Amino acid sequence: MALLLLNRRPILSYLPHWLPGVPLVVVTARSAVSGLPPGWAAGRDIRVETVDDYTAPAVDRLIDAECAAGGIERVLSVAEADVIRAARARARYGLPGQSVASALAYRDKRRMKRAAARHGVPVAPMALVRDRAGLAAFADAHGLPAVVKPAAGAGSVGVSVLHDRSAVGAYPFPAGGTRLVERFVEGTVCHVDGLMAGGAVLHGIPSRYLHTNLATATRAEPSVSGMLDERDPLGPRLLAATADVVAALPPVSETTAFHAEFFHTPDDRLVLCEIACRPGGCGIPEAYELSTGVNLYAAHLRGQAGLAPPGGLASPGGLTSPGGLASPGGLTPPAGLTPSAGPGGARPRHGWGWFPPRDGVLERVPPCCPLPGTVRFARHGEPGSRHQGPASSTDRVAELVFRLDGDRSTEAQLREVADWWEREARWAAP
8 A cells, every 4th residue: 555645846855754664656746856866765665657737637637547546545745736636536535634625625715714704713804706796896895905816826826906996897807717805904914834633733833924925926025934932922812813713624633734824903903814734835844844843744744644643742832853754954953053942941933035036137146145043045046037027926036044033023034134135136127
């Protein structure tokens, strides 16, 4: 018997370490295998099926062929796009794991927020609309601005903010399609990342973004985030709100990673933005591992595989570093940045920055980051390269992971990172 992993993340070289001795069949995008070291799976029972178009129906036929052969015990996934695909495969072949009802609740934002609202979680007014007349009716009832998005989107792709009636009338509604429209919520976007099981949060770390994901995707603002100080009173409120949302949705029995986002409004309310049942994107897994010693991808995969949960996860708080869950190299805490408690017993806090492309020519990328606390800086864009702006909130030409100074506010340090990038990166008009 083997496990079937649906994957498009660049994590394959870690699988022998995270799931030692476990037979694996991996259906993956070609982009995920590029750059793998030779012999990464030597001596391991790992078979890789690579596809060029990971979104094509042929992938579902390949999944069916593997499951119908009778050798698949469980189906695992790590990306947003595979949550429902994996759940439906489990349902078709009677395999254990997250149900279709649970997967839909964590992917479809309307289902998600209706369930959360029934349990008292604040959400923005929303409706599923099919045309501009529906948009206009929503604006009449709830006012503007309003946010229009795909109900099961990701990465802020296809999200628009309608500020006035002319924007409502000009919205390019897809023929025969539907869109989720919500009242725009003003505020800082915060997020909580961690692990859950059985409808309860096992562990979570609250953080905040400097800019919204929508601002990153539409205006190329840097995606910069940092963990809140443990003394910040907003942290316990975010953890409690996350626990309420997880309890409101159909549960996942196995240990599963989650990424929850909330608006912290100017009048001090927390309003649900969304929650996902997979590790957060961008620099979240690396920052989480540096602060806790636990890799979210590893814990998520082991949970779906039905393996014993890591030690220290039986109750919120007190997360320990279980054997086999730290990443081999690369993401393990370097000397001086271990997950052990710092001065006063506080755990270290980390942040990250992903710097998106602008519409233009990238003339200069800084070779390094001199800011205090820098853990890792990597550049992906080359000087002279032409870009057309971000395709999603996760596009980047460079990335940074850093340790936060406990004596300074999180927001001030995030602004320092964004200001440094603004000074050092150079763009020219196309």
